[in-house]
Amino acid sequence: MLHEKGLYPSGKPVVTAGKGFRLIEHTADMGIEARAGSCRELLEAMARGLTALIFGDSPVGATVSSKIEVHAEDRVELLVAWLNEVVYWCETNNLVPATFRIEAAADDELLATISGEPFDAERHSLEHQVKSVTYHQACLEETADGWYGRVYVDL
């Protein structure tokens, strides 16, 4: 486990922090790490971190919602695939997420609901364009006091 090797938390400087997550430094891009009591809460926190990375902290309403199903080979691939689903949902629908709810999660699949509203340049900001969430040093693991997750994002 990464935390047993002394790599938890990342040890990287924190750029900003929000509800359960932190955005962390990288020379060219940025990372997201989070801690939570359960795997579901961890996945939600990571998605909130990704939202903060893309949209900053503008208040967002919830007028639209979508059910998202993700399948993967293992936990790390599940985490990356989940966050890339969020990127795809935002970009192709021109939506800003407000809330995330993980309805069910196992090691290789999850079911979630994302709620948000259409992007409005008057009320929302766009901080970064995400090319993709990467597998670089990605982790999603149970720890002694809950769950820990980390990804780096190609901007």
Add this chain to the structure above:
Amino acid sequence: MTVKVQQIDSCRWRIPREGAMRTDGLVFASPKMMQDLRHEQALEQVCNVATLPGIVGPSMAMPDIHWGYGFPIGGVAAFDADEGVVSPGGVGYDINCGVRLLRSHLTAEEIRPNLGRLADALFLNIPSGVGSHRSDLKLSINEEKRVLLKGAAWAVQQGFGNTTDLEYIEEHGVIAGADPERVSERALERGRAQLGTLGSGNHFLEIQQVEVIYDEEAAGVLGLHPGQITVSIHTGSRGFGYQVCDDYIKVMLKAARKYDITLADRQLCCAPLQSDEARNYLAAMACAANFAFANRQMITAWVRETFEQVLGKGPDELRLGVIYDVCHNIAKWEEHTVSGKRRRLCVHRKGATRAFPPGHAEIPSAYRKIGQPVLIPGDMGRYSYVLTGTAGAYSETFGSTCHGAGRVMSRHAAKKAASGHDIIGELAARGILVRAAGRATVVEEMSAAYKDVADVVDVVQQAGIGHLVARLRPMAVVKG
């Protein structure tokens, strides 16, 4: 991980093969650059690439090397057609991110009175910025598939530019073997509204003046002279390419397990070149490369229209012609001589540029005497360079060289360093106008966040893997 490095000469360093490495690493860097590199993970990534099956020659890194995903940025590696692999991490998410350089019949003095209006009009006419998309040009899926098959030629057929432009684009603006059926619906959906957009981050459009000529003969062939106005366009395959890469990373992770390939890093996931997975990736990658060629062709047409509108001159007066257009994130089938034998190799260039030598059949006939143009953008506050390819690059780096400056400062550190500064105002005071969709991007992209590209190009010149022709100074920059 401490990487052992042996100095070969003033600009070359060997990482001796050890452990799971199948070959040595070879890094082009100055002693000062190597000192800085020892503190980050890019050298480890050179070692990781060296573990991939069927690698031919060393795992290489150009002097703009920095930490990437899988391959380092600045990474070059070639693989045997029968024993080797292809890895999306050796191309990058922004497939065929690249640079195009236009020459003109204008001088800096001529356009200076209109520079502000030109910058404003370019910013208005060419979508840029986070989330940039065109509401007036959302392609049908069928039309998008035609873009993927035809590349820059599709854009010319729609009236963006002319057929002469195609002669001066790497691969004539289309990579063969593209198959839209190998691309996901997601990628098509992500790309539909983004053709003809600059994007954000380190993408830009720049009006420059030729400041220094290093090789008068080569500059003459390229049509460059001091004080002349040039325009650079730096962008790639946008959301389409990013999605293709993400889709195929999932495929390659499964393939690596299927073909029992041990990965030092998940982002190095790969498949044997003789496998269906590899063939499908290369066909999809070619689609994304062609999307990027079409993108840069459309932006070229809008640059020309903008200059015509603002300056009130026609195309015959402006003569905004394509000098060249290069990829710097790509994997290509090429023939190279290895130990005296011609071999067909899959050359990965991730943040690296092809640099074919004088006489090579694949460069435009007008340039065969001097070698392929190599376009190296620096940061927006300093300079960019034009080089040509060399026999040295062809024999040592599979005809490859650097692609740019490389970041040295995180975005967050750049924001902190810029606190209390008016970056746009400071650049304007130095005669460089900036038009940007957001101040945050300008700050994150400030000069101090990047290596000095002059140092990078100096190593390239010393090592003989590129030949200096000209230096360009920015006058106006459009950033996303």
